[in-house]
Amino acid sequence: MEHAVVIGGSVGGLLAARALSEAFEQVTVLERDRLPEGAAARRGVPQSRQAHALLARGSMVLDELFPGFVAEMLRAGVPAGDLQDDCHWYLDGRQMRRAPSSMPVYGVTRPLLEHLVRERVRALPNVTLAGAAEVTGLLLRGGRVCGVRTGDGTIGAGLVVDAGGRASRLPHWLHELGYGAVPVTSVRTDVVYTTRHFRYEPDLLPFAVINAPYPGMPRTGVTIRQEGDRVVLFLGGILGAEPPADDAGVTAFAESLPGPEIRDFLRVAEPLDDPVRMRFPASVRRHYERMRRLPDGLVTLGDAMCSFNPIYGQGITVAALQAAALARTAGAGRWFTRAARLVDVPWSMATATDLRFPQVEGPRRALDRPLNAYLQRYRAAAVHDADLGAAFLRVSNMLAGPGHLLAPGRLLRVLLSPARADRGPARRRPQPAGRRG
Numbered sequence: 001m002e003h004a005v006v007i008g009g010s011v012g013g014l015l016a017a018r019a020l021s022e023a024f025e026q027v028t029v030l031e032r033d034r035l036p037e038g039a040a041a042r043r044g045v046p047q048s049r050q051a052h053a054l055l056a057r058g059s060m061v062l063d064e065l066f067p068g069f070v071a072e073m074l075r076a077g078v079p080a081g082d083l084q085d086d087c088h089w090y091l092d093g094r095q096m097r098r099a100p101s102s103m104p105v106y107g108v109t110r111p112l113l114e115h116l117v118r119e120r121v122r123a124l125p126n127v128t129l130a131g132a133a134e135v136t137g138l139l140l141r142g143g144r145v146c147g148v149r150t151g152d153g154t155i156g157a158g159l160v161v162d163a164g165g166r167a168s169r170l171p172h173w174l175h176e177l178g179y180g181a182v183p184v185t186s187v188r189t190d191v192v193y194t195t196r197h198f199r200y201e202p203d204l205l206p207f208a209v210i211n212a213p214y215p216g217m218p219r220t221g222v223t224i225r226q227e228g229d230r231v232v233l234f235l236g237g238i239l240g241a242e243p244p245a246d247d248a249g250v251t252a253f254a255e256s257l258p259g260p261e262i263r264d265f266l267r268v269a270e271p272l273d274d275p276v277r278m279r280f281p282a283s284v285r286r287h288y289e290r291m292r293r294l295p296d297g298l299v300t301l302g303d304a305m306c307s308f309n310p311i312y313g314q315g316i317t318v319a320a321l322q323a324a325a326l327a328r329t330a331g332a333g334r335w336f337t338r339a340a341r342l343v344d345v346p347w348s349m350a351t352a353t354d355l356r357f358p359q360v361e362g363p364r365r366a367l368d369r370p371l372n373a374y375l376q377r378y379r380a381a382a383v384h385d386a387d388l389g390a391a392f393l394r395v396s397n398m399l400a401g402p403g404h405l406l407a408p409g410r411l412l413r414v415l416l417s418p419a420r421a422d423r424g425p426a427r428r429r430p431q432p433a434g435r436r437g
Helices: 011-020 056-065 069-075 110-122 170-176 247-255 261-266 315-329 335-354 368-381 386-396 402-406 408-416
Strands: 003-007 026-030 080-082 087-091 104-106 127-130 135-141 144-150 153-156 159-162 184-199 208-211 219-226 230-237 276-286 298-300
Touching (some): 003 011, 011 026, 011 056, 011 110, 011 127, 011 159, 011 315, 056 104, 056 315, 110 127, 135 170, 144 159, 208 261, 219 247, 219 261, 230 261, 276 335, 298 335, 315 335, 335 368, 335 402, 368 386, 402 408
Parallel strands (some): 003 026, 003 159, 026 127, 087 208, 159 298
Antiparallel strands (some): 080 104, 135 144, 184 230, 184 276, 219 230
């Protein structure tokens, strides 16, 4: 095939370009922003200044698309840790039992990750990255997309990929072309979060601390070690529990979290920048797979298809999985059905967690109540059972399906566990002597 056009030059668009580079003679990426030469935040990616980390499954897929990518991240100074042993996970206010695992986590900032991916894509001989290029519409011929309109004219293409992120214009363009409205599901949480960077000091913090929100505690606090000897602090709240920006307010916010690590760190931490705030009203999923008809020669992926609650850090991994599928199919066949299946599990996991809060607006299923009751008991049991914790992290990192949590052996251990899900947050268990982080 001759030419593919990708709308959007962020991580999803870059991965799509790599995926199509072997099937098309030429791939052109059109990005509205001017593309930076180095690792820098961009106006078109406002979340690039917020906290990021790369999940285990995402790193595996990136290494498949770009052999040696993980080693390249490490050479660039990205710190790595064990997702279960080097991270303090607080689920429903209790610290999950730590143990060595086979699941890595990488503390890479979004600007560096995008830069490394962009340079790999830029090196592909048949891929062109064009900055300051805004797409204004689709070209259609005989029920097939045959290119795009830009501010400078038209560009013909055998395939057009929409990787325009949350601000994707594709639903509007399809409506203009007579294809009707794209069905949408949204789960409104009104997330407000802030990020600030601090100087990293060994032994003051583990690789990461994750205080997950739960009913009765609509706040979250996360620290992650990142490149450049930094620690990123993420404070977030849902349903009006907005994190403050002043130092005294931040300290008070950290005091309210179940785990003591962030509170203790902030007492001595040296800030490197000012807090950056962002709002995320709702998780949104666009159901292209439910449309009665769509033009051929069209693909969408990443946040343009589904944008997740940023608290769960799923977006880059889902985009990578969709890009890997695109590499296998070049967009042929029932792409929207295939891509939707890749979204089903992470979407269900994230929204089910959000819908535990009665005030959150979104569709609920009859299955949710008994399933949430089991998972609440499961999280309580994972305080003492490292295997249950490992299985939980494998599912949340998209290394296994949800059925992994319902395996007969785990189901029995959860039901027989002495842990009670209604006892309230457990006290922090002391670590073995001589063990830090």
